[in-house]
Amino acid sequence: MFEGQPQAELDKLIKGHPEFKQLYQRHKELDKKVLDAELGVLPIDETTLSQMKREKLAAKDRLTRLYDQLKH
Secondary structure (H helix, E strand, C coil): CCCCCCHHHHHHHHHHCHHHHHHHHHHHHHHHHHHHHHHCCCCCCHHHHHHHHHHHHHHHHHHHHHHHHHHC
């Protein structure tokens, strides 16, 4: 996520905005869990996986909106 964006800019947002930091960390955590579940490393049911994917997408959408607001 945020490919092509300067890492220094992301670090500044993570350090300076608690909501952005929390969402960014949650998205990373969900991304790892979803990947592990899809690879079969993390045994979870389809309903839980679907919920995790929806939460991950919601976090990404909110992060994108926050990024655009804070950047301008």
